[in-house]
Amino acid sequence: MLGLYGFFDPTYVLVIISFALTLFASFGVKATFSKYNEIHSSTGLTAAMAARRILDANGLQNIRIEHTAGELTDHYSPNEDVIRLSDSTYDSSSVAAIGVAAHECGHAIQHKVGYVPIKIRNSIVPAVNLSNALSMPLFIIGIIFGFTPLQLAGAILFAMVLVFQLVTLPTETNASRRAMKTLESMNMLEGDELVGARKTLIAAAMTYVAAVASTALQFLRLLMLANRRRR
Secondary structure, three states: OOOOOOOOOOOHHHHHHHHHHHHHHHHHHHHHHHHHOOOEOOOOOOHHHHHHHHHHHOOOOOOEEEEOOOOOOOEEEOOOOEEEEOOOOOOOOEHHHHHHHHHHHHHHHHHHHOOHHHHHHHHHHHHHHHHHHHHHHHHHHHHHOOOHHHHHHHHHHHHHHHHHHHHHHHHHHHHHHHHHHHHHHOOOOOOHHHHHHHHHHHHHHHHHHHHHHHHHHHHHHHHHHHHHHHO
């Protein structure tokens, strides 16, 4: 591989590590979901039914549950008051699907109770989107014109993405903890079923950990490249 100056760029090692972490985490969550998607709840509840029960039990009758296309594209949209469950989740009675649905309900409950990390995350979204859009163009322009301050500005703006992901971590882990407690207390899953749901959510959480590590490595690479230009 050729670097910016026609020679091998050692910072590409960070790119490779970042890619490997993301790939490994993605493979892990898909493999874990596939495994526990074969184990079905003894209650016969589908993920959509379980989600409805959890929401209603928490006074969230206003939150709709909709079917959306894709695999593991499940998400909660607070602005629309809707939880969307994917093809692989919505009608499935597997412990993996129920775990994922309960996790999304956990996010809805976070909004209701005013969970601080999710409020912080939502408040910085506009700034993060702007920073993400400007960071690389500024960095590249700084490289082209050999202007280090512009490169550093681009790197600092990119760091906002890292801040956002760091705030997202506790939000996701908390939603999973809420999900597991609810599934157990409402007797939706039991014994080994709970183990399967927990392992599915842990694997999903690892994708967020990998995202933080990957972004941190990219940020480090930008700083290294900017510092090298100063020499």
